[in-house]
Amino acid sequence: MDALSETLRVVRLIGAIFINGRFTAPWCYQSPHADYAAPLLEPGAERVVIFHMITEGECYVEMVGQPPMHLVAGDAVIFPQGDAHRMASAPGVPAATGAKLDVVLSRRPRQLAYGGGGAVTRLVCGYLACDARLARMLLAGLPSVVKVNVRGSSAGAWLEASLRYALSEARSPRPGGMGVLAKLSEVLFIEVLRIYMNEQTPGTRGWLAGVGDRIVGAALGALHKNPAHPWTLEDLAKESGTSRSVLAEKFQQIVGIAPMQYLTQWRMLLAANLLSGSNAPLIQIAEEVGYQTDTAFSRAFNREYGVPPAKWRRTQMKTLNAAKAQTPAQTRGRSA
Numbered sequence: 511m512d513a514l515s516e517t518l519r520v521v522r523l524i525g526a527i528f529i530n531g532r533f534t535a536p537w538c539y540q541s542p543h544a545d546y547a548a549p550l551l552e553p554g555a556e557r558v559v560i561f562h563m564i565t566e567g568e569c570y571v572e573m574v575g576q577p578p579m580h581l582v583a584g585d586a587v588i589f590p591q592g593d594a595h596r597m598a599s600a601p602g603v604p605a606a607t608g609a610k611l612d613v614v615l616s617r618r619p620r621q622l623a624y625g626g627g628g629a630v631t632r633l634v635c636g637y638l639a640c641d642a643r644l645a646r647m648l649l650a651g652l653p654s655v656v657k658v659n660v661r662g663s664s665a666g667a668w669l670e671a672s673l674r675y676a677l678s679e680a681r682s683p684r685p686g687g688m689g690v691l692a693k694l695s696e697v698l699f700i701e702v703l704r705i706y707m708n709e710q711t712p713g714t715r716g717w718l719a720g721v722g723d724r725i726v727g728a729a730l731g732a733l734h735k736n737p738a739h740p741w742t743l744e745d746l747a748k749e750s751g752t753s754r755s756v757l758a759e760k761f762q763q764i765v766g767i768a769p770m771q772y773l774t775q776w777r778m779l780l781a782a783n784l785l786s787g788s789n790a791p792l793i794q795i796a797e798e799v800g801y802q803t804d805t806a807f808s809r810a811f812n813r814e815y816g817v818p819p820a821k822w823r824r825t826q827m828k829t830l831n832a833a834k835a836q837t838p839a840q841t842r843g844r845s846a
Contacts, residue, residue, distance in 0.1 A: 513721050513730035514707075518700060521644055521783055524552055525695035526688075529635035530619045530677050533569075535599035535628030538606060541635075544592025548639070554829050555639035559649070561588040561699060562597060563660070565670060567631030571655060572596040584661035584670070586702050590649035599631065619677060619691065634673060636695040643779050648703070650766065651716020658705040665701050669694070720765040725750045729757060730765075733773050737780060738800035741773055778814040781807070785823040786830075792819055 528551060531539065541547070541560060548558040563586040571579040573593055578601040581587065589595060596605055606624065619634070640648075660666035676694055679687040707722045720726040728750040733741065746769055747754045761769045777799040784795045796807030811819045 513727065513734040514703070514718075516731070516734035517644075517648070520780065521641065522787060523696055524555065524639040525636060525692050525699060526551070527619045527634050527636040527673075527677070527691045527695050529622055529633075531622040531631075531633050531635070533599065533622070533631045533633075534625035535631070536603045537625035537631070538596055538598035538603040539622075540596050540605040541594060543594045544589065544637075547637075551637050552639040554832070556642040557592075557640055557645040559588060559590065559592065559638045559640070559645060559699070560635065561586060561637065561702065562633050562635050563587075563673070563698060565632045565634065565674070567629060569631045569633070570598050570601055571657075572598060572601060573655060576654070579655060579657060581657065582659075584659045584666065585657055586660050586698065587655055587657045588699065588702055589655055590652040591654050593654050595655070597633065599625070599629070618688070634677070636698065638696065638699045641779065641782060643775070643782070647717050647775070647779070649716075651714065651719060652706075656702065656706055658702050658709065660698070660701060660705065663701060663705050665697075669698055669701060673698070715764050715766065717765060720761070723760065723764055725752050725757060726761050726764050729761060729769060730772075733769070733776060737773065737777050738798060740800070741770070743769060774810060775814065777801075778811055781811060781819065782815070782822070785819055786826045795819070 533539070544558045544560050547560065548555055551558050564581050564583050566583050568580065568582045571581060571587060573595045579587075598605075660669055672694055673691075676687060676690045679690065703718060707718050710719055710722060720730055729746045732746060732749040739745075743754045743758060747757045750757050752760075758768065761767075761772070765772060767775070781795055781799045784790060784798065788795075792804040792807065796802075796804045799807070801807035801810065808818050808820075811822070815822055817825070
């Protein structure tokens, strides 16, 4: 199994579609920075990555300091660094005023329909919530906005048809509609990453580029498949079919850190996932991620997260319980 598949298998992700829009020109929709939107979209989430998919018509993405980006039906865009942006029928159209983000998000998926009565554009807006360290790993090296067209992929037609069906079912009395939308949003996000990986040019850097590289990808796949193994650089070089020096140089160049340093970070990310998702004792978690004693594990975790694993777990549980206890009135208390 490749590193991307293994990562998505073991790390908890939360996806959702929050806007189903039908806009007529002229129109403009303002999206705030993801750090501001995160508490409203997914309370308790460390990181939220927002994405949009155009299902009909065309529009533009506008971001400060960048030229407008033209989008057509089938295009999907994600914002790896969470930058604020505007979706508009044409560059320079002023954003709609008076709509508060908390009110917009009070029901999901919110159906928005407004504009000047001209050409129609339909789009869906969604997000993926995950651990902040996982987001940094997955999205490292990506530009501020990533655009791909899913209609060129084998899964594109199925994704669009499934999204249309799930959106129509979301407000039906039959149970399960929101759950289907949540899973589809995750699939859409993953498909965007997969398409982007295939379209990368030589010399691209970052974790996704490493997964796509023959040598570095083989090393990443081995580390992710068996993170508890007592890996050495020589072992990884054998897995990659190259020498230690070549692997070390390519890994550092593409991923940005040394293979053994990456292994430690991946083990700690797995450990954090186990700590927050189970009541397993520390020694069991330590062994699962490659440490013989809970003392050695605690030292490594403390270096990475700044606190011992037991304290980190308690803090996470308090944060999660506070998010669950948050009332609708509290959630709707902020505006865009």
